Amino acid sequence: GENVEQHPSTLSVQEGDSAVIKCTYSDSASNYFPWYKQELGKRPQLIIDIRSNVGEKKDQRIAVTLNKTAKHFSLHITETQPEDSAVYFCAAGLNSGYSTLTFGKGTMLLVSP
Amino acid sequence: GAGVSQSPSNKVTEKGKDVELRCDPISGHTALYWYRQSLGQGLEFLIYFQGNSAPDKSGLPSDRFSAERTGGSVSTLTIQRTQQEDSAVYLCASSAPHRGGGNTIYFGEGSWLTVV
Numbered sequence: 001g002e003n004v005e006q007h008p009s010t011l012s013v014q015e016g017d018s019a020v021i022k023c024t025y026s027d028s029a030s031n032y033f034p035w036y037k038q039e040l041g042k043r044p045q046l047i048i049d050i051r052s053n054v055g056e057k058k059d060q061r062i063a064v065t066l067n068k069t070a071k072h073f074s075l076h077i078t079e080t081q082p083e084d085s086a087v088y089f090c091a092a093g094l095n096s097g098y099s100t101l102t103f104g105k106g107t108m109l110l111v112s113p
Numbered sequence: 114g115a116g117v118s119q120s121p122s123n124k125v126t127e128k129g130k131d132v133e134l135r136c137d138p139i140s141g142h143t144a145l146y147w148y149r150q151s152l153g154q155g156l157e158f159l160i161y162f163q164g165n166s167a168p169d170k171s172g173l174p175s176d177r178f179s180a181e182r183t184g185g186s187v188s189t190l191t192i193q194r195t196q197q198e199d200s201a202v203y204l205c206a207s208s209a210p211h212r213g214g215g216n217t218i219y220f221g222e223g224s225w226l227t228v229v
Contacts, residue, residue, distance in 0.1 A: 034217065043204070043220040044156070089156060100146060100169055101218060105155035
């Protein structure tokens with residue numbers, strides 16, 4: 001089955017800095033890679049996703065990159081703000097929609113004002 | 114409904130008792146998932162339903178755990194003879210697979226289970 005590794009487990013940055021979270025996956029068949037943000041006591045919510053037919057996707061201050069050859073993908077947050085503080089989870093699975101997602105163990109991002 | 118609904122939101126139970134956790138997915142979503150999140154841990158997959166059938170039960174940690182889904186909608190996760198290590202947040206999620214791909218899953222708020 002799929003195995004997803006996520007690093008770092010915690011990340012502290014100053015407001016305005018950039019933050020990068022990296023994930024690797026094991027199953028070369030995986031072609032769908034979403035990122036979820038979970039604020040304290042709240043449900044995980046999708047913030048961005050990427051499919052294997054593209055190498056990069058950007059949405060305002062958030063971007064994801066994918067390297068299928070190396071089987072790794074990353075989340076980049078620029079100009080971080082205190083409200084970006086949360087736990088971020090990467091996941092990998094199939095784009096078919098008829099399968100499960102395997103999640104990484106999460107990264108706690110702390111943005112200090 | 115507007116989102117994935119779970120109940121109870123909090124449950125404290127004594128060791129050895131059985132508990133049932135309920136999930137009402139987003140209307141029209143055929144896929145339903147149960148995940149478990151222990152304190153400070155990631156999202157551990159438990160079971161996946163497509164309609165009423167469960168093609169993937171590989172994540173259920175022991176035979177004390179079972180789940181069913183009736184009518185292609187509501188699902189119940191049952192934990193028998195609860196143990197303290199079962200204490201966690203149990204998250205339900207649903208998705209609506211569609212032609213052309215897509216597997217965006219939407220989570221509920223979770224059921225926080227504490228076994229004392």
